[in-house]
Amino acid sequence: MTLLDPGMDLTLRPMRYPAFFDRFKDAIKNTWTVEEVDLHTDLADLEKLSPAERHLISRLVAFFATGDTIVANNLVLNLYQHVNSPEGRLYLSRQLFEEAVHVQFYLNLLDTYVPDEAERYEAFAAIENIPSIRRKAEFCFKWIDSIFELRELRTREDRKAFLLNLICFAACIEGLFFYGAFAYVYFLRSRGVLQGLASGTNWVFRDESMHMAFAFDVVEVVRREEPDLFDDEMTRQVTEMLAEAVDCEVQFAEDLLGQGISGLSLGDMREYLQHVADRRLATLGIAPKYGSKNPFAFMELQDVQELSNFFERRVSAYQVGVTGTVGFDEDF
C-alpha cells in the first residue's frame, strides 16, 4: 500500500510513517495562544509611521486576514482526504488547529489596528476590494478547484494533479506568498517597530515552516513510493506554477511598496521573491529558474538564535509538553 492509495487507513501500530508522528509531537510543543501576544505598543508605533509604511501594513494585514483561511480550506477539502496515513492525518489535524489560531491572531490584530468598523469590514473583504490581493486569491482558488472533484486518486494523472496541488500550497502559498509577507514583517521588526505584529507573526512562521516541511515530507514519500510520477512534465508544471506565483507576488509588492519605503525597494523585493522561488525548486530537486540572490541582510536575523531581554520582550523560546518524573541521578 502506498500513501496515496485511496482509503481510510486507521492502523497506528506498526506505524508506517513515524516521521509524520514526530512532526505532530513537535508541533504540539510549539503551542501558543493569541492572548500571549501583546499588541499594546503597536498602536503607538502605527501613529509614528509614515503614510507609505501604513499603507504597506494595511495591505499586509488585509492579506493575512484571509490567507490562512484559504490554506485551511484546501487542507480540509483536498489534502486530508488523500493522505492515507493515520499519523499523517494526525499532523494535518494539528495543522488545521494552527491555521485556526493564525486566523484568530490576525482577526484580533485587525480588530486592534483598525478601530473604525467600516474600514474594518473593508479590510476583511480585501479579496473583493483590493486587486493585488484578489489576484493572489484567484491563483489559490484555481489550484483548490483543480482537484476538488477528485474523490479518489486512482490514476497516475490523478496523483500528479494531487501532487501539484500539494506543492502549490507548500511551495507557492505557504512557501512564497507567506514568505514574501515574512520579509515585510521582518523588515519592520529589524527596525524595531510593531513588536506585537512581529512576535505573533514569528510564531505563525514557526508553524508555517513546519507545515511546509511536512508537505515536502509527503512529496518525498510519494517520490520514493512512486518515482515515475516525477517526470519532466511535472518539473515543467512546477516551474511554471512558481513563476506564476512570483508574478502574483511581485504585483502585490508593487502595490505595497508603491509609495516608497527606504530600505525596501521594489527591485530588491523582486529579487528576494525570485530567490525564494529558486529555493523551493531546489528543495524539490528542480533546477533554479532565476539564479537570484537574497538581497535582504535582515532576513539573516531570523536564522539565528534569539536572546531576548525579558525586560523588553516576552521570551518565546520555551516548550510545552515536557515529560519525565522526579529523579536525582540524571545527567545535566
Place this chain on the structure above:
Amino acid sequence: MTVTQDKAIVPEQRRQVMQVRKRNGDLEPVDVNKIVKAVERWVGDLDEVDPLRVATKTISGLYDGATTAELDKLSIQTAAELIGEEPQYSRLAARLLAAYVDKEVRGQGVASFSQSIRYAYQNGLIGDETAAFVARNARKLDDAVDPDGDRRFEYFGLRTVADRYLLKHPETRLVVETPQYWLLRVACGLSTNPGEAIAFYRLMSSLAYLPSSPTLFNSGTRHTQMSSCFLVDSPRDELDSIYERYHQVAKLSKFSGGIGISWSRIRGRGALIRGTNGRSNGIVPFLKTLDAGVAAVNQGGRRKGAACVYLEPWHPDIEEFLELRDNTGEESRRTHNLNLANWIPDEFMRRVEADGDWSLIDPSDAPELPDLFGEAFDEAYRAAEKKAVRTVKARDLYGRMMRTLAQTGNGWMTFKDRSNALSNQTGGPGSTIHLSNLCTEILEVNSDDETAVCNLGSINLAGHLTADGTGIDWEKLRATVRTAVVFLDRVIDINYYPSQQAAASNPRWRPVGLGLMGLQDAFFAQRLPFDSAGARELSTRVQEEILLTALETSAGLAAEFGAHPAFAETRAAHGDLHPDLWGATPTQPERWAALRETVAAHGLRNSLLVAIAPTATIASIAGCYECIEPQVSNLFKRETMSGEFLQINTYLVRGLKARGRWTPEIRERIKRADGSVQDITELPADVRELFRTAWELPQRALIDLAAARAPYIDQSQSLNLFMSAPTIGKLSSMYLYAWKAGLKTTYYLRSRPATRIQQATVAVTPAVTPITPIAPISLVSDADAEALACSLENPESCEACQ
C-alpha cells in the same frame, strides 16, 4: 577579507533615475561616489570594510524621491547588516551613527557639553543642582570630553544608547546630547567636584564600568530615581494592605525600577473571611490585578514595567501559582506579565529528597511562617502541620515546579534558609529576608513598612585585561572597584525614592550591588574553557578581589562619614564578614585581617556590597558578554525595543581568521548549526572546546563556578541555567544539586523552541534522505526526544546540535 565575494549590482536604469530630496527640498540624483566618500571618512583603521559595498547596497534599498536623512539612516542600517559577515562593520556602523547623532545635536545649536546641559535644562530635562554644577565648572568639564570616546562603541551598544539613553527634546524628539555628553552628565549628577566627575566619566567612557540603567537614565535629571531594584514585603492579609501594595508597585515601576514582591501572607482559596463570613478566592485574582497594573506602567517609554512575585511552597495556592504563566487554561487565572519565583525553605527540599509528605498551610492559620527561617521555621512549620489545609507528596509538588520551569522558564528556585543564614543583614532579631528581587541577585531584609532598595553597577572584566590580554590587571580592577563603590554609595543620598517605604529602608542599611560582566570575555581571552579548573579559579579569585576591595572602600567611607545606622544589627558588627559565614579560605589573608581591624574600628558604610545582576542592557552597551554567563551561541541576534541586531563571537572570528578559515562556507555551517562550532572539524578540538555554547556546557560546571564564587558575593547572583530539551528528571536532578551546592538563588531556566522557522539564508539541502515507511532509518524513535534534538538528518527540527 569579507566573506561574501559577490558584488552588489545596481541595475543601470535604476541608478540613473534615482533621486534624493535634500533638506532644502531640492531633488538631486543619487551619486554613489558621494556615499562612498561619506562612508570612507569613518573607515580609519577598519581594514576589512568595503565602503563601495555599503554604498551600492544602500542605493539598492533606496526608493526614488527618498530624503537625504533617509539615505543617511539607510547607510547606517546597511553597514550594520554586514556585521554577521565581518565584525568590523559593527564599528563602522557605530561611527556612522555617532556622526548622525552628532549632527542632530549640533543642528540645535549645541556645540559643547555645557551648552547641551544648558539647553536640556531650559527644556526641563536637567535638575537644578546638576545644571548649576555644570555651569560653575563649564570649562573644565567641556575640556574633559573625549573626542574619540564614541569610537569604543560597537553598533548594538551605541544604537541602544542613541535610541533610549540620550535625553530627547520634549517636543521635537531630537536628541540633545551626544553619547559622551550623556556619560559626563551621569557623572556630574553624582559628583561634588569636577575632578571626581571627570574621573568617573573617564571610567564609564572607557566602558570598564557602567552603572545600571536607572542611573544611566536618570542621573542629573529632574527625576533622580537611580535604583534598579525594589523588594516589597508581602501585603498583610487584608484588603487595604493589598491595594496599598498595588499603588506602591505602580509608583516604583514608573521610575524604571524592577519589583520583587512576596505574596506569602495572603490567605489561600477557601479560607474564611470573618468580616463577611465568606470564603476567599485565594491569591490568583489579586495577582491578576497586579499583572494588569504592571503592564499598564510604561517606564517613560523606555521599557515596560516588570515584577516578580515570590511565594513560599507551603502556601495552599502554590499549585495555581505555578500555572499562572501557562499558555493554556482559563485566561482569568493567567498572568502573562508577572515573573514567578519559589521561595523555598530547606525543609521542603529535605522532604523532596526523603520522598516525604508536604503540608499546605494557610497563612491565616500560621502568620508567623514568612518571618522565620532555619530551625525556628522548621519548628513552627511542623507545629502548624496539624492545621494543614491539604497534604501532598513533596516530590509531586517539586515535579510541578520543574514542569513550570521547563514550560515557561519561570518559577525560579530561590532558597530562603541559605539566603537568610548567609546574609550580613540578619544579624539582629526580627530581621528577615522575605524574598529576592526581579532578577534573583538581591537579598535584603524588608518588612511591612520598609521596602528594600538596591543600586547597581557592573564592572566589565573585559576592560581589565592586561595589555597582551592574557592576564587580569589587578591594580586597575581595584581602582575600578573603589570608584564604583564610592559612586554607588553616593546614589543612596541623592536618590529620589518613589515610595515612603523605600525611603525608610535605604538610609538605614545603605546596601549597594556591585556586579560583574564580561567574565566569558576574560575566559576567551585566556583560552579557558568555561568548565575548566582554571576558569573556576579565575572567577573565584576575581570575585574575592572585588568583595575585598569593596569592603575596604566601604570601611574607608565609614571612617569618613560614619557606619550605616543599622550597622549594629549586622553580622559584620560581630566580626563575621561574608566569607566567614561560608567558612571559606581566602587567598589574601593579610588584607582580610587588616580589613577586619578597620571594620572593628569604624564599621561599614554599607550593609551589603556585591550582587551580580544580569546586565542585559549595559553589557550590550559595553560590548561584552552578560554578567557571569557563558555565551549562548557563536552567532545570534538580540531583540530589543530598538529592533534586532546580529551578534557574532569576535573571538571565534579572530581565531578562524588566524587559520585562514573565516570563509562563507564555514560561516554558513555555523549558522546552520545554530551557532555551534562543534562540527567545524577544521578547528582543533581545544578551540572547539573553548567555543562551546551554554547549551553545550555541562550545567554542573555553571553551578560549581557559581558556588565557588558565592563566598565572595554578599548578596547573590543571577544564575541562568540552560537545557535544550528539558525533562522533569534532568531538572529535578539539577536543582537538587544547586541546592546542595549551597546556592542562594537561581534564575531563568533557558530552553529552546521545539522547532524553528525555516532558515531563509542558508543553502537549501534537497530532500535527499526521504522517509522510508517502517524503515530502520526513520528519523526519530518515539521515545527519544534528544535524538531529535541532535538529528543532523532533520535540520528543520534541530534544536541543538549541541
